[in-house]
Amino acid sequence: MCIAFPGKIISIDADNFALIDIGGTRREVSLDLIDQDVTVGDYVIAHAGYALHKVDEEQAKEDLAFLQELIENEIY
Amino acid sequence: MKYIDEYRDPALAKALLGRIMQAARALDRNISIMEVCGSHTQAIGRYGIRKMLPGNIRLISGPGCPVCVTSIHDVDVGIHLAGRMGVIFATFGDMLRVPGTAGNSLQKLRAQGADVRVVASPLDSITLAQEYPDKHVIFMGIGFETTSPTIGAMVMRARKLGITNVSVFSVHKVIPPAMQALINDPSIKIDGFLCPGHVSIIIGAAAYTFIAQAGKPAVITGFEPIDVLDGIRMILEQLVEQRPAVAIQYGRGVSPEGNAKARAVLEEVFTAMDAEWRGLGTIPGSGLAFKEVYHDFDTLKRFEVPEIRSAEVKGCACGDVLRGAIVPDECPLFGQVCTPVNPIGPCMVSGEGSCAAYYKYR
Numbered sequence: 093m094c095i096a097f098p099g100k101i102i103s104i105d106a107d108n109f110a111l112i113d114i115g116g117t118r119r120e121v122s123l124d125l126i127d128q129d130v131t132v133g134d135y136v137i138a139h140a141g142y143a144l145h146k147v148d149e150e151q152a153k154e155d156l157a158f159l160q161e162l163i164e165n166e167i168y
Numbered sequence: 169m170k171y172i173d174e175y176r177d178p179a180l181a182k183a184l185l186g187r188i189m190q191a192a193r194a195l196d197r198n199i200s201i202m203e204v205c206g207s208h209t210q211a212i213g214r215y216g217i218r219k220m221l222p223g224n225i226r227l228i229s230g231p232g233c234p235v236c237v238t239s240i241h242d243v244d245v246g247i248h249l250a251g252r253m254g255v256i257f258a259t260f261g262d263m264l265r266v267p268g269t270a271g272n273s274l275q276k277l278r279a280q281g282a283d284v285r286v287v288a289s290p291l292d293s294i295t296l297a298q299e300y301p302d303k304h305v306i307f308m309g310i311g312f313e314t315t316s317p318t319i320g321a322m323v324m325r326a327r328k329l330g331i332t333n334v335s336v337f338s339v340h341k342v343i344p345p346a347m348q349a350l351i352n353d354p355s356i357k358i359d360g361f362l363c364p365g366h367v368s369i370i371i372g373a374a375a376y377t378f379i380a381q382a383g384k385p386a387v388i389t390g391f392e393p394i395d396v397l398d399g400i401r402m403i404l405e406q407l408v409e410q411r412p413a414v415a416i417q418y419g420r421g422v423s424p425e426g427n428a429k430a431r432a433v434l435e436e437v438f439t440a441m442d443a444e445w446r447g448l449g450t451i452p453g454s455g456l457a458f459k460e461v462y463h464d465f466d467t468l469k470r471f472e473v474p475e476i477r478s479a480e481v482k483g484c485a486c487g488d489v490l491r492g493a494i495v496p497d498e499c500p501l502f503g504q505v506c507t508p509v510n511p512i513g514p515c516m517v518s519g520e521g522s523c524a525a526y527y528k529y530r
Contacts, residue, residue, distance in 0.1 A: 093234045093262055093520065094314040094366040095207050095391075098171040115169040122291065124321050127429035135171060137369065137421055140260075140311075140318040141289025144430065145369045145421060147171055152420035156174060159398065163183040 096139035098147050101132050112138060171420065175392030184397040185220060191404035192222035200226045200357055201403055202492055204347065205364035206233035206520030207391050213529035215393040221400070228492040229522035231346050231448060232364055234311045235262045236490060236514045236521050239444040241478040242339045243268040243514075246308050248473060249337055250274055250282050256300060258293045259308035261286045262518045265511065269478045290322035290336075297326070297334040306467050309336040314366040316340040316456055317430035320437035323465045337467040338456055341443055343367050344375050345454035351382050356492055360385035360403035362396070365418040370434075372426025376414045383412050390418035437462050446514070447487030486513035489522050496526040503527060 099112030099119065108123045110130070121138045123130065128146040130136060136143035192199070203209055209229045212218055218227050231237050247268045250257035257274070264275045264286060278284040283303075287293060293307040309319040319336055326334050343364060350356055361384065363376055368388045379386040385406040389399030399417040406412055416422050434456070443455025458466040480487075484506070485499035496502050496515065506512035508524050515521035519528075 093207075093260065093311055093518070094205060094232075094364060095520075096314065096366045096369075098169075100170070115172070122321065124325070125317050125427065125430045125433060127427050137366070139314055139366060141291045142318045142321060144314070144317075144366070144427060145423075148420050148423070152171065155419050159180050159183070159394065162187060163179055 094139065096137045096144065098135045099138050101130060101134050101136060103132060110136070110143060112136060112143070114138070172392060175390065175394040177394060180394050181397055184394065184401050187401045188225070188397065188404060189222055191401065191408050192225050194408045195224070195404065198224050198226065199359045199404065199407065200228055201360050201362060201400060202228050202230045202350070202358045203362040204230040204232045204343065205362070205367065206236070206518065207366070208232070208362055208364070208389065208396060209522050209525045210520045211391050211393065211396055213525035215396070216529065217393065217396055225400070225404070228358070228495065229489070229525075230350065230492055231445060231490045232312070232343070233515070233518050233520045233522070234315070234341070235266050235518045236486065237341060237445045237447065238266070238310060238339050238514070239446050239478075240268060240480055241444070241476065244272075244476045244478045245473055246337060247272055247274060247277055248476060249306050249467060249471060250277050250284050252471065254303055256283045256285060256296055256303050256305045257308065258285045258287045258296060258305055260310060263308060263310060265517045266514045267481065267511065267517070290319045291325070293334055294322060294326055294329065294331060297331050301333060303333065304470075305334040307334065307336045309338040309340055312341060312343050312364070312367050313370040313434070316438070317370060317427075317433045320433040323437055323462060324433065326465065332464070335465050335467040335470050336458075338438070338458065340438070340456040341445065342440070342454050342456065344371070344378070345451045346445060346448060347376075348378060349448055349451050350491065351379065351384070353491070358384065358492065359407060360387070360412075362399045362403070363388045365390045365395070365421055368418070368422045368426065370427045370430045373414050373416055373422070373424045375426070380413050385412045386414045388414070388416045388418050388422050390421055445490075447490035481512050484513035486515040486523070489515050496523040497530070499523070
């Protein structure tokens with residue numbers, strides 16, 4: 093039930109609601125619970141009608157680069 | 169899809185499995201890893217991860233499916249409330265088919281004419297309250313720390329908007345006390361925990377310090393197959409190095425400090441109470457009750473509930489499954505009388521219940 097998806101912010105309205113795009117599906121989510129500054133184009137993790145977290149793009153890149161290294165140094 | 173497709177890359181999975189094999193060989197003993205979250209259980213089943221792992225690495229499901237751990241008495245109280253006159257009962261879809269005493273359920277009640285609605289967000293209950301001013305909307309507040317802030321925020325919004333015909337029947341639970349109870353139980357042997365990624369968005373990494381202090385790895389893990397394999401790798405490598413710690417695999421989703429704003433909402437609206445978990449019994453401080461200033465939004469303060477005698481279904485081993493004491497197919501009812509079409513216990517109802525995941529992907 094704690095399922096949550098990364099969606100891209102399309103627009104933000106005056107009542108602090110954002111329209112987000114999750115793989116082609118659009119949903120409206122409240123930004124009342126998120127504790128980072130977000131803007132149009134950011135990815136947020138959304139759950140039960142609320143955005144909870146801004147996806148950390150730098151961290152994601154770094155983690156993927158680390159995993160990529162695993163492939164290059166594959167040991168069997 | 170960005171942030172999803174790259175975490176389903178077969179080449180990465182193969183490399184991670186190589187590392188997992190290597191660590192498993194180095195450990196040379198049986199290792200049990202508990203995935204605490206129901207969404208992990210679902211991902212492990214869906215991607216066939218259990219069968220990929222070396223023979224000495226066992227994954228066991230924990231108490232991370234909210235409808236599964238809801239006590240049968242709370243289910244019965246929900247069914248009672250949904251049957252009251254003038255009530256619209258709103259809840260998440262998972263709750264509908266959970267059997268109460270004598271096989272009753274919200275779904276059956278709805279078939280008999282009760283106004284039970286499935287909603288995707290607690291905010292929908294505000295919309296319902298506005299649409300039906302002469303009815304009272306009860307929202308069944310269920311879920312862990314991922315979900316409870318959304319209910320807290322909804323209540324604060326309802327107050328701001330001056331809406332008085334909505335209340336919450338709170339059966340919310342918090343995760344760390346349940347993990348503590350599992351660590352304290354000598355009959356359950358767990359070597360490491362895959363910690364729930366989305367609960368951790370809110371509570372942060374420090375909430376699991378007690379696990380590392382008990383000598384066990386605790387790795388906050390995401391929900392794509394690469395995430396789960398990477399989380400398992402991190403646990404095994406910690407075990408090989410004998411350096412148990414709290415670590416974050418799901419760095420794109422979780423910051424070490426968590427979401428302070430969401431925690432402030434929880435702090436504003438709720439206070440800790442003892443709560444009964446199916447399979448685990450009563451765990452001190454593991455539930456959320458409304459603070460006095462929000463009692464006008466507490467269903468149990470607005471409606472008097474008569475004494476209800478609840479009785480568990482005979483033979484259902486859901487409680488043992490939730491503690492990780494047995495795996496689903498060790499239950500005599502599993503797949504015989506208890507199936508997703510005709511679920512006897514809640515672990516077979518929810519898509520993220522361990523029994524349902526075992527059945528679907530066996």
